[in-house]
Amino acid sequence: MDVLQAIRERRSVRNFREEPLTREQLETILEAAVWAPTGGNIQAWKFVVVTDPRRINDIKAFSPGMLPVPAALVVACSDLERASSRGGRLAAEVLTICDVSMACQNMMLAAHALGLGSCVIRSFSQTGVARLLGLPESIRPELLVALGHPVRMPPAPRRRPQHEVVHWEAYGREPV
C-alpha cells in the first residue's frame, strides 16, 4: 500500500472481530516499530506483545479507554535506565516518549497496510499495567496499541482546516 494513502486512510479502530492476528502479521508490525528514529540512536524502548485474551482483559481493567478486547495489544514502553545512562535527563524525560510515539505511528501504518485496524491508547494506569506485566521499575509503559481485524473502518474524524494549524514562514501569518 502506498505510504501517503496509508497515512490518509488509517483510522483509529476500536471494534475488532475475534479473528486472531498471525505471527507473521505481528512480526511485520513490530519490525515497523523498531525502524522508527530514536534520539541519539539510543533505542531506549521495549515492546511487550500480548495476544492472550485473558491477559488483554486484565490490562483492559486498567484502561477505561479500551473498548471490546482487541486481538493483540502492544504495550510500548520506555527503558528509562538505558535512556538516562546513554542520553541523560533529556533522553529519559522527553526523547523516550517521542521515540515510542513515532514507533507506535509506524506500527499503526504497518497494521493498516496489512488490512488491520489499530488504536493508540494513553488513558491507562501506567502503574497498574507495569505491575500486571511484572515490568522492572525502569521500564515504563507509555502507550498501548490495540490491534485486530476491524469490524468496519470508521469515517474520518473532522480535521481542523489547514490554515488553523499550518503557518507559513511565521506564526499567525495567513497562507500565501
Place this chain on the structure above:
Amino acid sequence: MDVLQAIRERRSVRNFREEPLTREQLETILEAAVWAPTGGNIQAWKFVVVTDPRRINDIKAFSPGMLPVPAALVVACSDLERASSRGGRLAAEVLTICDVSMACQNMMLAAHALGLGSCVIRSFSQTGVARLLGLPESIRPELLVALGHPVRMPPAPRRRPQHEVVHWEAYGREPV
C-alpha cells in the same frame, strides 16, 4: 512508495543540497502531519513551516544538533491552551508530545516517499525558538523536522536485535 518499504528505508538525513522544496512537496508533507491520530481528536498542535534560509539559520543558532541549513524546517508545536481546555492535564502534559511525535513520523515518511530526506530534532532551546518565531506562551515548540534533498542516504544505523526489545506475552520471556 510502499508504506513498509518507506518505514524500513527512511533514514535520518542531516546533509541537504541547496535545492528548495516545492510548495506542493511541503503541502503533501504537512497534509501527512495532520492525518496523525490525536488524543480525543483534540488536534492541539501548530506547525510552522520555515523556508527562508536566514530564518532557518537563526533557528539553527538555538539548535546545536542541526547540521548545514536544510531547505525547509517544520517547527512542530503543542497548543497547550487548546490541549488543557479540551483534555485537561494529561492532554497538555503528555498527549500533545505524543501527538506531535506521531505527526512528525508521518511527515518524515511522506518526505521519504517524495524522495526527500528528513531529520527530527529535539535538542534545541524551546524558549529561544519560541521567541524567534514570536509564538504565544501557550504554543510550545516540541520538535523540529529538517527537510531537503539528501546529499546521500546514510546507511542504516545499527538496530538492536528484536529479542532485546520485543517481548512476547510477558516481559523478559524469550521469543517463542
